[in-house]
Amino acid sequence: MADTTQTAGHGPGSGSHSGGDPSRRDFIYLAAAATGVVGAAVTVWPFIDSLNPAADTLALASTDVDLAPVQVGQSITVTWRGKPVFIRHRTPEEIKSATDVNVSELRDPQKDADRAKKPEWLVVVGICTHLGCIPLGQKNSDPRGEYGGWFCPCHGSVYDTSGRIRKGPAPRNLEVPSYAFKTDTSIRIG
Amino acid sequence: MAHGPSSSFKNPVVNWLDQRLPIFTMIQKEYGVFPTPRNFNYFWNFGAIAMIMLVTMIVSGIVLAMHYTPNTNLAFNSVERIMRDVNFGWLIRYIHMNGASFFFIAVYIHIFRGLYYGSYKKPRELLWMIGVVIFLLMMATAFMGYVLPWGQMSFWGATVITNLFSALPLVGQDIVTLLWGGFSVDNPTLNRFFALHYLLPFVIAAVVFLHVAALHVTGSNNPLGVEPKGPQDTLPFHPYYTVKDSFGTVVYLAIFAAFVFYAPNFFGEPDNYIQANPMVTPPHIVPEWYFLPYYAILRSITFDISIPFTGLKLIEAKLGGVIAMFGSIAILFILPWLDTSPVRSARFRPIFKKGILAFLVAFFLLMYVGAQTADAAWHLGGLEIPLVYVGQFATLVYFGFFLSLPFVGLIEKPLPLPASIAKPVLGGGASAAGATAKPMEKA
Numbered sequence: 001m002a003d004t005t006q007t008a009g010h011g012p013g014s015g016s017h018s019g020g021d022p023s024r025r026d027f028i029y030l031a032a033a034a035t036g037v038v039g040a041a042v043t044v045w046p047f048i049d050s051l052n053p054a055a056d057t058l059a060l061a062s063t064d065v066d067l068a069p070v071q072v073g074q075s076i077t078v079t080w081r082g083k084p085v086f087i088r089h090r091t092p093e094e095i096k097s098a099t100d101v102n103v104s105e106l107r108d109p110q111k112d113a114d115r116a117k118k119p120e121w122l123v124v125v126g127i128c129t130h131l132g133c134i135p136l137g138q139k140n141s142d143p144r145g146e147y148g149g150w151f152c153p154c155h156g157s158v159y160d161t162s163g164r165i166r167k168g169p170a171p172r173n174l175e176v177p178s179y180a181f182k183t184d185t186s187i188r189i190g
Numbered sequence: 191m192a193h194g195p196s197s198s199f200k201n202p203v204v205n206w207l208d209q210r211l212p213i214f215t216m217i218q219k220e221y222g223v224f225p226t227p228r229n230f231n232y233f234w235n236f237g238a239i240a241m242i243m244l245v246t247m248i249v250s251g252i253v254l255a256m257h258y259t260p261n262t263n264l265a266f267n268s269v270e271r272i273m274r275d276v277n278f279g280w281l282i283r284y285i286h287m288n289g290a291s292f293f294f295i296a297v298y299i300h301i302f303r304g305l306y307y308g309s310y311k312k313p314r315e316l317l318w319m320i321g322v323v324i325f326l327l328m329m330a331t332a333f334m335g336y337v338l339p340w341g342q343m344s345f346w347g348a349t350v351i352t353n354l355f356s357a358l359p360l361v362g363q364d365i366v367t368l369l370w371g372g373f374s375v376d377n378p379t380l381n382r383f384f385a386l387h388y389l390l391p392f393v394i395a396a397v398v399f400l401h402v403a404a405l406h407v408t409g410s411n412n413p414l415g416v417e418p419k420g421p422q423d424t425l426p427f428h429p430y431y432t433v434k435d436s437f438g439t440v441v442y443l444a445i446f447a448a449f450v451f452y453a454p455n456f457f458g459e460p461d462n463y464i465q466a467n468p469m470v471t472p473p474h475i476v477p478e479w480y481f482l483p484y485y486a487i488l489r490s491i492t493f494d495i496s497i498p499f500t501g502l503k504l505i506e507a508k509l510g511g512v513i514a515m516f517g518s519i520a521i522l523f524i525l526p527w528l529d530t531s532p533v534r535s536a537r538f539r540p541i542f543k544k545g546i547l548a549f550l551v552a553f554f555l556l557m558y559v560g561a562q563t564a565d566a567a568w569h570l571g572g573l574e575i576p577l578v579y580v581g582q583f584a585t586l587v588y589f590g591f592f593l594s595l596p597f598v599g600l601i602e603k604p605l606p607l608p609a610s611i612a613k614p615v616l617g618g619g620a621s622a623a624g625a626t627a628k629p630m631e632k633a
Contacts, residue, residue, distance in 0.1 A: 132352075
């Protein structure tokens with residue numbers, strides 16, 4: 001690999017100009033081509049960037065949630081940036097099963113304490129990290145998989161009570177959005 | 191090109207036009223007297239049929255666009271309005287909906303014909319590759335078109351497929367955001383998909399023009415895979431193949447019409463008559479039938495690819511699935527160089543013939559597996575076979591077919607080729623009724 005790169009780099013660079021004035025005309029070609037490339041890139045960029053999220057889309061980027069009515073063991077789903085966010089008021093057993101895990105055995109190793117700001121409240125984006133389906137498990141009657149968290153019906157990913165991937169094709173844990181407790185019973189997501 | 195008064199048509203208006211723009215000379219040369227192998231079978235109809243379907247899709251699509259509203263609040267209802275209130279809206283939409291399926295059926299048969307009779311081989315490599323480009327453009331167009339009615343399958347299909355790009359390392363998530371124009375599939379996504387869905391068919395038409403132009407440089411392949419050696423091996427395109435193509439097209443369109451009028455939702459999913467809801471995933475997301483084999487390949491890669499004994503992960507399962515899925519199409523681009531056999535037609539290639547039939551079975555098996563749920567299984571007596579394994583096996587056959595071609599070409603002993611196209615037709619005795627088979631290799 002290193003050999004080929006070197007040969008390729010040396011060939012044209014080592015002054016094997018065949019005929020003509022090598023210095024000034026070559027420079028003009030290179031400078032013109034370089035200017036053209038920069039110009040094309042500068043022209044194309046606004047068109048590409050116009051496809052990125054617009055200002056009004058970005059402006060809807062935070063959501064306030066009142067947690068007071070959510071009972072222990074209950075889950076709610078709120079919308080943030082057009083995506084569902086799962087908020088679960090975890091029971092002591094659920095917290096225990098989330099913390100009693102040997103982190104090094106996980107596919108995406110993360111401690112429960114790093115995922116929940118207060119252990120009784122778990123806040124995760126409710127989108128499977130595989131291909132974007134919404135996992136089941138928000139209702140007590142839903143299938144929650146063998147780890148008591150969430151189960152994605154699309155391709156069978158199983159998440160635990162900390163929203164960590166435990167089984168199935170998804171590569172990562174459910175994303176924890178940036179959020180802050182404004183008071184003990186209300187949060188702002190985003 | 192024609193210089194001045196070289197054209198001589200009886201009609202003076204045609205003559206006047208042709209001397210200034212030799213379009214009639216061109217039509218005469220490319221579609222009138224164009225020398226075409228005399229031994230085509232009905233597999234050779236499907237290029238023309240695909241062309242008719244492209245025109246059908248463009249015409250019906252332009253009319254639909256006049257009634258459709260690409261806004262997440264209005265799209266679903268505007269489609270329902272087309273179905274209920276617009277004069278003949280139901281007919282035009284059902285033509286467009288089923289036309290997509292019949293376009294793919296025609297193109298799949300067309301591609302299979304190219305595979306079976308070795309149409310991708312020298313000197314038709316570029317012709318074949320342009321065809322693969324058309325196929326990719328069709329897939330992109332069909333995918334974006336399916337999003338427009340904004341039903342549940344539209345929305346979740348779009349979510350799953352756009353999320354495939356998040357598997358790319360480093361830039362994946364940024365690319366997905368760029369595709370969406372937001373943080374999920376939403377109004378900006380619908381708008382740009384509509385714009386592109388309107389644009390791409392015209393790009394397809396342009397690439398089809400290149401495809402046909404390249405075809406008219408090399409001329410058509412034929413069921414024997416032997417190049418025409420002279421006028422005794424060819425027929426003028428008109429009237430022989432204009433008639434044969436017309437006949438095949440009419441039969442095909444009759445079947446198409448039967449679906450449009452009597453089973454218009456046969457290829458559809460009931461869930462797409464529920465308006466898109468970003469908060470509820472349908473229990474079973476399936477793509478349109480023509481994507482099922484690739485979807486099954488995607489789901490077959492359930493394992494990470496690591497360096498043995500080090501635990502170092504090279505490719506996550508998710509990225510591996512995406513690579514395999516795109517690879518299953520990309521491999522068609524290098525097919526002309528994978529196949530080392532100089533013999534084109536599978537008729538004279540005993541090993542290749544078995545291989546391509548195995549490939550065909552694997553393709554339909556993948557189609558079946560792709561339509562089932564992720565955890566489905568076959569129950570044979572007491573034995574339970576998870577369909578994931580069936581899909582993995584079929585994926586192996588799919589890629590195995592292509593990757594074995596270099597070796598098949600080396601070890602295979604082809605059957606004797608006919609000296610020319612005319613020989614097996616005229617020289618094989620009285621039984622040589624059609625232009626189809628050489629008597630000695632009927633089996």
